[in-house]
Amino acid sequence: MKRLALPEPRLAGKVTVEGALRERRSVRRFASEALTLDEIAQLLWSVQGVTGTGGERTTPSAGGLYPLQMYVAAARVEGLEEGVYRYRVDRHDLEPVAEGDVRIKLAAASHGVEWVDSAPVVLAIGGVVQRTAIKYGARARRYVYIEVGCAAENLYLQAQSLGLGGVLVGAFDDQEVSDILKLREGEEAMALMPVGRPRQ
Numbered sequence: 570m571k572r573l574a575l576p577e578p579r580l581a582g583k584v585t586v587e588g589a590l591r592e593r594r595s596v597r598r599f600a601s602e603a604l605t606l607d608e609i610a611q612l613l614w615s616v617q618g619v620t621g622t623g624g625e626r627t628t629p630s631a632g633g634l635y636p637l638q639m640y641v642a643a644a645r646v647e648g649l650e651e652g653v654y655r656y657r658v659d660r661h662d663l664e665p666v667a668e669g670d671v672r673i674k675l676a677a678a679s680h681g682v683e684w685v686d687s688a689p690v691v692l693a694i695g696g697v698v699q700r701t702a703i704k705y706g707a708r709a710r711r712y713v714y715i716e717v718g719c720a721a722e723n724l725y726l727q728a729q730s731l732g733l734g735g736v737l738v739g740a741f742d743d744q745e746v747s748d749i750l751k752l753r754e755g756e757e758a759m760a761l762m763p764v765g766r767p768r769q
């Protein structure tokens with residue numbers, strides 16, 4: 570597995586924000602078709618892409634401290650070997666973390682739900698509460714959870730705009746998911762989102 574530069578995001582789409590809001594639904598049944606690297610890049614950019622000259626990102630963050638960290642558990646993505654990857658915001662690339670398809674393990678850690686192991690890719694949102702606590706102390710955990718919500722909605726709307734779908738999964742064993750994705754010290758598993766093409 571190698572580091573992989575991601576394609577640049579597209580800054581225009583065919584679906585309006587209103588259209589995406591109107592049509593968005595959680596999707597739990599996926600076609601077997603692979604996703605493209607362009608789609609993965611676009612989804613990651615929608616959550617944590619750098620859009621400001623001061624390093625500001627697509628998702629708002631309390632105090633601009635950016636405690637979220639995206640991971641990708643890829644199984645069927647054109648041009649991407651199966652495995653777990655860490656999204657590096659500053660370089661817009663993927664750093665390999667673990668080899669192989671981990672979806673079955675992730676599903677087992679999520680009460681065995683089939684949408685986690687049937688999606689071509691599972692995106693994971695990790696959070697470092699300590700990063701926000703430096704400024705906000707005891708309110709940090711609240712802020713990080715709110716940011717996960719903002720990030721997840723960005724993902725939902727971007728997926729909708731690409732003709733993809735997914736579901737935010739909050740029900741899982743934190744430690745197991747953290748071990749499977751090899752989260753770093755201080756990072757906590759906050760949410761999973763299996764994504765794919767909706768099955769008719």
Ligand SMILES: Cc1cc2nc3c(=O)[nH]c(=O)nc-3n(C[C@H](O)[C@H](O)[C@H](O)COP(=O)(O)O)c2cc1C
Nearest residue numbers: 593594595596597682684721736737738739740741
């Ligand atoms: C914080 C949060 C946690 C959720 N956790 C799960 C989950 O563990 N499993 C699941 O199937 N759906 C989960 N969902 C998706 C909701 O069930 C879904 O959003 C809700 O039924 C409304 O449907 P819609 O998203 O299609 O509008 C979660 C949603 C949120 C906001």
